[in-house]
Amino acid sequence: MGLQGDFYQLLKEQGYVLGVPGQADAGRELTTATTILAFKYHDGVLVAGDRRATAGNLVMYDRTDKVLEIDRYSVMAIAGVPATAYEMARILEHSFKYYRRTQLQELSFEGKLRALSKLLKENVPAALAGTGAVVPIFAGYDAGQEAAKIYFYDILGAEFEGVDYAVSGSGSSTIRGILHYLNTWGEQPLSAMPEEQATVQALRLLTSAAEFDSATGGINRDAGLYPVIKLITSGGVRMMSDLQLRSLFESRVSKGV
Amino acid sequence: MYEEPYRWVEAVGNRRHYLDDQFKTGAPVVGVTYEGGILLMTMSKGTSKLYEIYDRLALGGMGHPADLEKLRFNLLEMAHVEGFNRSASDVTGGRLVKYGIAPVIKQAFEEVFKAPFIVKILLVELSQTSRKDGFLTINYDGTFEEKSEYAVLAATSVVEQKMVEYLRQQDHVSLEDAVGGAIRTWAVGDRVQRRALEDGEGQNEAKADSDQQGTDSEALYAHLRRCLDEKTIECAVLDRHVPGSSKYRVLTADELSAVLPKDLRPTRL
Numbered sequence: 095m096g097l098q099g100d101f102y103q104l105l106k107e108q109g110y111v112l113g114v115p116g117q118a119d120a121g122r123e124l125t126t127a128t129t130i131l132a133f134k135y136h137d138g139v140l141v142a143g144d145r146r147a148t149a150g151n152l153v154m155y156d157r158t159d160k161v162l163e164i165d166r167y168s169v170m171a172i173a174g175v176p177a178t179a180y181e182m183a184r185i186l187e188h189s190f191k192y193y194r195r196t197q198l199q200e201l202s203f204e205g206k207l208r209a210l211s212k213l214l215k216e217n218v219p220a221a222l223a224g225t226g227a228v229v230p231i232f233a234g235y236d237a238g239q240e241a242a243k244i245y246f247y248d249i250l251g252a253e254f255e256g257v258d259y260a261v262s263g264s265g266s267s268t269i270r271g272i273l274h275y276l277n278t279w280g281e282q283p284l285s286a287m288p289e290e291q292a293t294v295q296a297l298r299l300l301t302s303a304a305e306f307d308s309a310t311g312g313i314n315r316d317a318g319l320y321p322v323i324k325l326i327t328s329g330g331v332r333m334m335s336d337l338q339l340r341s342l343f344e345s346r347v348s349k350g351v
Numbered sequence: 352m353y354e355e356p357y358r359w360v361e362a363v364g365n366r367r368h369y370l371d372d373q374f375k376t377g378a379p380v381v382g383v384t385y386e387g388g389i390l391l392m393t394m395s396k397g398t399s400k401l402y403e404i405y406d407r408l409a410l411g412g413m414g415h416p417a418d419l420e421k422l423r424f425n426l427l428e429m430a431h432v433e434g435f436n437r438s439a440s441d442v443t444g445g446r447l448v449k450y451g452i453a454p455v456i457k458q459a460f461e462e463v464f465k466a467p468f469i470v471k472i473l474l475v476e477l478s479q480t481s482r483k484d485g486f487l488t489i490n491y492d493g494t495f496e497e498k499s500e501y502a503v504l505a506a507t508s509v510v511e512q513k514m515v516e517y518l519r520q521q522d523h524v525s526l527e528d529a530v531g532g533a534i535r536t537w538a539v540g541d542r543v544q545r546r547a548l549e550d551g552e553g554q555n556e557a558k559a560d561s562d563q564q565g566t567d568s569e570a571l572y573a574h575l576r577r578c579l580d581e582k583t584i585e586c587a588v589l590d591r592h593v594p595g596s597s598k599y600r601v602l603t604a605d606e607l608s609a610v611l612p613k614d615l616r617p618t619r620l
Contacts, residue, residue: 192431
């Protein structure tokens with residue numbers, strides 16, 4: 095138990111249960127979170143998410159952070175039921191810290207991927223019951239291979255590597271096609287884009303998703319609401335400030351929006 | 352036979368002598384605040400004696416490595432479960448010690464048919480706001496003391512007192528000051544311990560070492576240079592300025608070389 099540095103096992107020994115399955119009430123709409131994306135750019139990986147949380151046709155919240163920093167080198171972006179997703183993020187954050195502190199070494203990148211996969215698998219009954227489906231993207235810097243990587247999951251816990259990009263959430267079908275187009279016929283592939291250009295593309299992609307998906311929050315300049323964009327490089331995770339996003343949005347995105 | 356009160360008291364007394372013997376050759380540990388956080392310092396022969404416990408908590412230990420590991424795991428489990436179930440702010444050194452490991456250590460010490468923990472622990476806690484950083488020392492019998500600004504671990508309380516007297520007079524504003532002061536304080540303690548061993552009587556160390564001789568910087572550096580032949584300097588900090596929630600980091604060899612007192616810099620590290 096403790097000697098293996100497995101925090102989730104420790105929690106379970108104390109009676110903790112993740113995602114208790116319940117019957118989704120047909121008349122009750124659950125809060126869900128919407129468009130997230132990640133793609134490789136010149137220096138690493140960019141992960142972005144809109145800020146809207148909805149329940150049916152109601153906007154529950156417009157300041158949701160769906161791009162969660164799990165540790166200095168990894169990020170989990172969430173789509174699905176935020177209650178379960180935030181709980182998973184908290185378990186992962188503690189698991190990675192607990193492993194590092196007990197075993198006196200960092201958990202490998204593969205180990206981190208597996209940890210999320212295990213949580214999703216444990217959550218299957220709740221996901222299938224309709225009360226706790228989470229479809230995350232996990233991105234991070236793999237120190238062993240000296241490369242930033244992207245993985246996406248299905249609700250059963252299967253993990254797939256997003257070689258160039260990954261998307262999830264209700265607005266993802268809109269931007270998946272754009273990402274494919276940009277990466278294949280754009281002036282340069284996504285992985286060659288410098289930071290500023292990658293950020294501009296992320297803002298344009300999320301704005302496009304919001305155009306066609308009512309459950310994805312667009313940019314609200316009056317309220318100063320911009321997406322959450324995090325960059326993962328060999329130096330760790332860094333968040334783009336609202337000031338930077340505002341400047342890029344006004345100079346290179348807002349045309350026609 | 353231990354059911355008679357006198358026998359039990361005698362057994363506990365014997366146990367105290369046994370444990371005091373175990374620490375005679377142990378490496379002291381020094382903890383001191385500086386403007387950017389808290390420094391923990393010791394010298395070791397390979398096995399680390401400084402550890403990260405939680406976001407703002409770190410541990411320095413003396414004693415048997417296996418016992419130290421067992422208690423370290425206890426602390427880690429308690430801290431992480433509490434941090435998950437409540438919040439990181441609820442994981443405090445005081446709670447972990449008073450309601451966590453101190454009673455366990457005391458019980459092991461007094462159960463004379465079982466082995467006691469051969470450990471002394473220094474738990475340091477970086478507060479949310481500076482000025483309230485905390486230090487907790489726990490003895491092998493479970494007694495604990497709360498201190499502020501600095502604390503040390505050594506073989507006996509007499510040695511610890513000499514170290515604290517020296518440390519009190521040292522500047523510890525910058526990291527460089529703190530490292531220099533901590534290393535010299537370590538040398539004060541180690542010299543007194545070694546002299547006590549050579550004299551064969553642990554109780555005479557106070558008079559065996561005149562204050563002037565014992566705290567002269569040149570003599571301390573000479574002693575440290577001798578120690579460096581078989582040990583390495585270990586320094587870790589709870590750094591208030593590190594981004595993110597985890598504040599613990601070990602000073603790398605390069606960082607350490609840059610802040611070591613000049614008299615020690617040419618040595619291998």
